[in-house]
Amino acid sequence: MSFSSEQKQEIISHPYKSSCCRRALLSGYLFARGEILDGTRVRIKAEKEATIEFLSRLTKEFFGRELDAERSKKKKKYVYSDIDSASAAKYIKNLQENSLYIAKCATCESSFLRGVFLGAGRITDPEKQYCLEFYLGDRTDIFSSYLEKLGVTPSVSDKKTGRVLYYKNSSKIEDFAAFAAMNKTVFAIMNAKISGEIRNSVNRIANCETNNIGKAVKASGKHLEVITELANA
Numbered sequence: 129m130s131f132s133s134e135q136k137q138e139i140i141s142h143p144y145k146s147s148c149c150r151r152a153l154l155s156g157y158l159f160a161r162g163e164i165l166d167g168t169r170v171r172i173k174a175e176k177e178a179t180i181e182f183l184s185r186l187t188k189e190f191f192g193r194e195l196d197a198e199r200s201k202k203k204k205k206y207v208y209s210d211i212d213s214a215s216a217a218k219y220i221k222n223l224q225e226n227s228l229y230i231a232k233c234a235t236c237e238s239s240f241l242r243g244v245f246l247g248a249g250r251i252t253d254p255e256k257q258y259c260l261e262f263y264l265g266d267r268t269d270i271f272s273s274y275l276e277k278l279g280v281t282p283s284v285s286d287k288k289t290g291r292v293l294y295y296k297n298s299s300k301i302e303d304f305a306a307f308a309a310m311n312k313t314v315f316a317i318m319n320a321k322i323s324g325e326i327r328n329s330v331n332r333i334a335n336c337e338t339n340n341i342g343k344a345v346k347a348s349g350k351h352l353e354v355i356t357e358l359a360n361a
Contacts, residue, residue, distance in 0.1 A: 131252065132250050135251060136176075136245070139242050139310070140178060146235070146236075149233065149235050149238075151186075151190055152239035153240065155223055156244040158172070158219070158220045158243075158247075159223045159224060160264060166217075170210065170216045170217050170220060173209075187211055194211075196210070238308050249261065249262050254320035255316075255320050258295075258301055258320075259294065262293040264291070268284060269284075271293060275293075275304070278307055280303045280307065282295055282300075298317055298320075298321060
């Protein structure tokens with residue numbers, strides 16, 4: 129399992145005790161991956177069936193409709209699920225057009241950010257590289273403005289696959305993870321930084337010792353030359 133998948137598994141395994149936070153998380157996912165097919169039908173896309181099962185419990189709770197997972201024939205890595213719910217369609221449209229979700233308690237915002245990451249985020253293992261990306265298509269600018277208000281302004285790039293919102297600065301990734309209460313991600317980044325500092329420190333010491341040994345050997349060589357010249361005089 130990739131580092132990114134581990135973080136998403138942590139999100140769907142977490143117990144969300146407050147209904148407002150469960151709704152906030154679902155809102156984040158619907159903002160990121162919800163698609164309105166017509167006035168009453170909604171499609172949700174995910175990479176894992178476990179994610180669909182998790183979301184199905186939430187759509188049942190808030191919209192009275194469970195999701196029926198169906199593996200895509202063309203792109204087998206995706207699972208599609210439709211729900212016939214006019215209220216869900218209206219809710220998603222409002223999310224995607226009107227400045228996102230309004231928090232109702234202190235932890236709703238964290239739950240919303242988790243939902244967006246679960247739906248459209250990808251993060252690399254900080255031991256290898258610092259990179260957090262979001263693939264949100266035409267919703268990129270809305271989410272970028274939202275993050276800017278939080279104080280973690282992202283970068284945006286236009287690629288062949290679409291617009292990408294991203295961070296490649298470890299401190300900003302750590303800040304986002306802290307806002308989203310993704311504590312394991314925060315600790316992983318902190319550990320990577322500490323490990324990197326230790327490696328750099330060890331390398332500096334090793335290089336310093338190598339240079340000192342080289343200087344000592346060179347000095348000893350000169351001493352031996354002098355001694356040899358004196359012995360042969």
